[in-house]
Amino acid sequence: MTLAQLAQALTELAKLRSxxxxxxxxxxLISLIxxxxxxxxxxxxxxxxxxxxxxxxLVMQADPATRARLSARLAAKDWVPVALVVGLSQDxxxxxxxIIAASPLxxxxxxxxxxxxxxxxxxxxxxxxxxxxAAVIKAIVEQADPLVLTTLSTNAALDLSRPDLxxxxxxxxxxxxxRAPLARHPRLTAPMAxxxxxxxxxxxQSSLTNRFHLSPKAKPxxxxxxxxxxxxxxxLMASGNLHPSAVLRALREDQPSLFMAALxxxxxxxxxxxxRMVEAPTPDLLALACLAIGLDRCTFSPLLAHVRRLWxxxxxxxxxxxxxxxxxxxxxxxxxxxxxxxxxxxxx
Numbered sequence: 001m002t003l004a005q006l007a008q009a010l011t012e013l014a015k016l017r018s019x020x021x022x023x024x025x026x027x028x029l030i031s032l033i034x035x036x037x038x039x040x041x042x043x044x045x046x047x048x049x050x051x052x053x054x055x056x057x058l059v060m061q062a063d064p065a066t067r068a069r070l071s072a073r074l075a076a077k078d079w080v081p082v083a084l085v086v087g088l089s090q091d092x093x094x095x096x097x098x099i100i101a102a103s104p105l106x107x108x109x110x111x112x113x114x115x116x117x118x119x120x121x122x123x124x125x126x127x128x129x130x131x132x133x134a135a136v137i138k139a140i141v142e143q144a145d146p147l148v149l150t151t152l153s154t155n156a157a158l159d160l161s162r163p164d165l166x167x168x169x170x171x172x173x174x175x176x177x178x179r180a181p182l183a184r185h186p187r188l189t190a191p192m193a194x195x196x197x198x199x200x201x202x203x204x205q206s207s208l209t210n211r212f213h214l215s216p217k218a219k220p221x222x223x224x225x226x227x228x229x230x231x232x233x234x235x236l237m238a239s240g241n242l243h244p245s246a247v248l249r250a251l252r253e254d255q256p257s258l259f260m261a262a263l264x265x266x267x268x269x270x271x272x273x274x275x276r277m278v279e280a281p282t283p284d285l286l287a288l289a290c291l292a293i294g295l296d297r298c299t300f301s302p303l304l305a306h307v308r309r310l311w312x313x314x315x316x317x318x319x320x321x322x323x324x325x326x327x328x329x330x331x332x333x334x335x336x337x338x339x340x341x342x343x344x345x346x347x348x
Contacts, residue, residue, distance in 0.1 A: 027070075027073070055080075055081060055084065056081050056083055056084040056087070059074075059084060059088070060084070060087055064091075064092055064094070064095060067088065067091060067092075067095045068092075068094045068095045071088045071091070071095045071096070071097075071098045071099050072098040074088070074099070075098035075099050075101065075102040075103055076102045076103065076104070078104055078105065080103075080105065082105055085099055085103050085105045085106060085110075086106070086110055086113075089103065089106060089110065089114055090113070090114060090117065090118055090122070093119065093121045093122065093125075096114075096118070096122055096125065097125050100114065100122065100125040100126055100129065101125060101128065101129060108133050108135050108136055111126055111129075111132070111136045112135070112136060112139055114126055115136070115139050115140065115143065120145065120147065120148070123140070123143070123145065123148045124147060124148055124151045126140070126148075127140055127148050127149075127151040127152040127155060128151055128155060129155075129157075130155075130157040130158070131157070131158070132158060134161065134164075137152070137158075137160070137161075137164050138164070140152055141164060141167045141168070141171070144171060146171075146174075146175035146177055146178070147177075149168060149171055149175060149178055150175070150177045150178055150181065152168065153168055153178050153181040153182055153185065154181045159187075160185075160187060162187070162189070165182075165185065165187055165188065165189075165192065166192060168182060169182055169188075169192045169195060169196060170195075172196060172199070172200075173198075173199045176250075176253045176254070176255045176258070177253060179196065179199075179200050179201075179204055179253070179254060180204060180253070180254065182196070183196065183200065183204045183207055183208055183211075184207075190212040190214065193208040193211065193212045193214060194208075194212070194214055196208060197209070197214065200254060201254030201255060201256055201310055202254070202256070202309070202310050203254050203309060203310065204254050226257040226260075226261070226271075229255065229257040229258040229260075229261045230257075230261045230271070232258065232261070233258065233261035233262045233264070233265045234265065236262075236265075237265045237266075242262060242265060242266060244266060244293045244294045244295045246258075246262045247259055247262050247263050247266065247290075247293065247295070247303070248295070248299055248302070248303050248306070250262055251303060251306035251307065251310065252306060254310070256310045256311075259307075259310075260274045260275065260278075263289060263293065266293040266294075267289050267292050267293050267336065267339070268336075269289075269339075269340075269343070273343050274289075276343065277289055277315070278307055278311050278314060278315060279311065279314050279315065280314070280315040281315065281316050281317060282315055282316065282317030282318075282322060283304055283315045283316075283317055283318075283319050283322040284317070284322045284325060284326065284342075285315075285339060285342060285343070286303075286304065286307065286315060286322070287300055287319075287322040287323050287325070287326035287327070288326050288330075288335045288336075288338055288339040288342070289335075289339055290303060290326075291326050291327055291330060291332055291335035292332050292333075292335040292336035292339055293332075294332055297323055297327040300319070300323045300327070301319060301320075301323070304319045
């Protein structure tokens with residue numbers, strides 16, 4: 001393509017009023033730029049200046065849906081104007097994602113700007129890149145957002161250094177979502193695993209001790225972790241952000257002390273009462289508690305399975321019959337009253 005041909009294409013593009021027509025011709029222009037005949041021309045300062053001056057405003061002035069399609073098309077290209085790449089990387093999430101994921105033109109400074117000036121979803125996208133420098137990883141760790149740290153921990157393409165991994169292990173004491181991916185991380189060391197034994201749940205303790213041939217030294221629920229989780233449950237309750245789903249989520253993430261704290265707070269009981277529920281000979285009290293806090297019947301079976309996994313197959317008994325007796329006959333308020341009466345009367 002000659003300068004005259006490119007200029008003519010841009011002139012025709014500027015005349016079009018329909019967004020669809022403009023997008024079609026813009027796509028054709030990109031195809032021309034990528035054509036074999038253009039490879040040598042892209043080394044020309046005149047061509048590069050023309051592309052910079054014309055392509056960027058055309059793309060940035062397009063509607064969001066068009067920008068998203070163009071972003072996906074341009075993401076892996078190395079000839080795109082750098083200013084355009086940077087602009088798209090800080091655009092709406094759907095537009096920015098392909099660029100953040102694949103553009104070879106984004107520098108460390110560009111990625112650091114994204115981490116400091118865009119949304120949490122953009123930060124997660126940065127942590128998902130297949131290659132990150134030590135400086136960018138350090139910035140992610142220092143921001144200490146649990147979702148971004150979890151993404152970093154699960155990014156199998158990254159070769160995390162030992163100091164970076166150690167920082168993530170330390171963060172897993174506070175953020176439970178990091179524990180499972182770190183326990184499986186190929187670069188986790190025995191000393192790091194031994195450290196994690198102090199705050200992970202029974203299932204991960206078993207996994208770590210078997211993987212690294214460790215002696216289990218920590219109890220599933222340490223006093224420090226229990227106090228921390230009680231404060232967290234109180235804080236969430238006071239702000240109106242403690243929901244019944246948090247109970248099942250805590251179990252799925254191997255956080256028995258948070259499960260107990262959340263269930264106690266939502267059901268207006270003390271931790272001793274919750275402990276008696278999970279250690280009872282039958283799951284009837286636990287079924288009443290689940291109904292009382294507003295959980296659906298369909299959640300009881302997986303919840304009971306998680307509790308038994310963490311508490312050594314307790315509570316015993318038939319879970320289906322317990323669910324029938326609670327969810328089939330009582331309202332949540334009746335279940336709460338029945339639960340308190342049963343705990344007081346039976347002294348389970």
